[in-house]
Amino acid sequence: MPPQRATTVAERLRLMSGELTAAERKLMAALFANYPMAGLGSISDFAREADVSTPSVLRLAKKLGFSGFPAFQEDLRSELSAQLQNPISKHDRWAAEAPDTHILNTFATAAMENLSGSLKLMDHRAFDAIVALLADRKRQVHIAGGRITGAIATYLYTHLQMARPGVSLVPSTQSFWPQYLLDIGRNDVLLFFDIRRYDARMLDFAASAKERGAKVVLITDQWISPIARLAVHSLPLRIEAPSSWDSNIVPLFLAEALVAATVNASWRETEARIAELEALSDSGKRGK
Structure with a gap:
């Protein structure tokens, strides 16, 4: 590669x-x-x-x-x-430099280099501080993503809402955002996934949430989303891949690490919540 x-x-x-x-x-x-x-x-x-x-x-x-x-x-x-690179220009650049190896090997090498490079530069104190915010049950947690990273935001939301109460997913339909802001209060946590070709409307949303007293947290790429200027903590990650699109492997890895660390930080409460959820699920199955 x-x-x-x-x-x-x-x-x-x-x-x-x-x-x-x-x-x-x-x-x-x-x-x-x-x-x-x-x-x-x-x-x-x-x-x-x-x-x-x-x-x-x-x-x-x-x-x-x-x-x-x-x-x-x-x-x-x-x-x-x-x-500002678009999928076509990214494809052309990678295709011009592509080695004579199978795409699976090329992509795997890029993914491993992204992960090792991201971990080498990871601010562990910022990661731990984000976990402390996510584990604090006195805070409401709101999770948002862009057109592509929205899938990772949904993944993180799905796991966190099983582990603790007060977690919500910011809707992808931006016309709903103004009314959604009504539910964001002081000291809430608003976690964004935002990678290059950043959405200016998401920056505006983050600014409005910060004005309402929310603590903004950002998961971004090596070029750093403008939302970083509003965030209390930012974690830049490497995302380049031999593709027309950027790789979400490292952001997904980080989402899973945040879930694991948040669960460990408040395991007693989380264990009780998961046990109750399992009991409700079993009850629902028996009802059928």
Whole structure:
């Protein structure tokens, strides 16, 4: 298969986060708050946004392996272009680089590299914090996904609502969203799955939910959905595959890991709920 794509600027920053100075961490936060657009203006604008000096921007670019700020921006512009790729352009790019091996082997290699790359960059503290929110039964949990990731949102919802009460699935029909917002209250959790070719309407929905006091959580890709600027926790994952469409294998893996960790975090209550659910299911079968 084609060689593994170079890490994004965001991935480089996350890999080196322990080596960054205070000023460089400010730059990372400013970039992540509006990724990648925050880094595409002038060097002075970027420095001013992070409240640091322009030499700090140059030092960060070189620490990340770039020759200077223009090279840093060139990578960000390439990432912005990758965000906007449609299925046809993705197919053409992969087909041009495709090796002479069976698609099953090619796809399996890509999936394994996506998983290992995602785990290498995973923020365990953010994962644990998300689990704590999902396991907190004082909070209502709302789960939403896009046109493709809606299937993963449904999968996560199906398992969580068996494990704990107060879980709902945001309807896919967007005309229902305004009235659905009425049921989102302060300190509720709104978990989004959002990968590239992001839906601007979903960003608006997240902003409205945050205004109502909800805590926004994001599962996204290596190019980072704009919803990240609103989220209390974000988990970027690798999703590229030798296909016209991106791979949902790693987001699905993460959904299953979130379910397992949430169940373990409140097992006594979950065990009782599952036992009651099983009893009700058996009763329904006997009624037939």
